[in-house]
Amino acid sequence: MKTAIDAVEPYLTRDASTIRELLHPDHGQSVNQSLAEARIPPGTTTLLHRHRRSEEIYHVTHGQGLMRLGDDSFAVGVGDSVLIRPGTPHCISNTGQETLRILCCCAPAYADDDTELL
Numbered sequence: 001m002k003t004a005i006d007a008v009e010p011y012l013t014r015d016a017s018t019i020r021e022l023l024h025p026d027h028g029q030s031v032n033q034s035l036a037e038a039r040i041p042p043g044t045t046t047l048l049h050r051h052r053r054s055e056e057i058y059h060v061t062h063g064q065g066l067m068r069l070g071d072d073s074f075a076v077g078v079g080d081s082v083l084i085r086p087g088t089p090h091c092i093s094n095t096g097q098e099t100l101r102i103l104c105c106c107a108p109a110y111a112d113d114d115t116e117l118l
Helices: none
Strands: 018-023 034-040 049-051 055-062 064-069 072-077 081-084 090-094 100-107 115-117
Touching: 034 090, 049 090, 055 064, 055 072, 064 081, 090 100
Parallel strands: none
Antiparallel strands: 018 034, 034 100, 049 115, 055 081, 055 100, 064 072, 064 090
């Protein structure tokens, strides 16, 4: 199954990032996971949050940022991947001049009701 990113309508998630769900069980495209692209404008930070059930992977495809993962913070850039275990507080700041673009994979699939703002 193929999904073109430009054909997917973006929406705002509970953590205040704009995402496009590329693959998701709600759309009949996958069974156990979801894949989305998040876009974070320069100078902004997503809200600190955690997912009770989902394990998440961030993969940076454009730009640079500062990742907060639990008690740690570290720089991320193109080609970096970050594993976010269920229950781990996290957020990301765009520290660059361009839109930060991240592929986000969740298993089980992303759900607003699994997102707890902190």
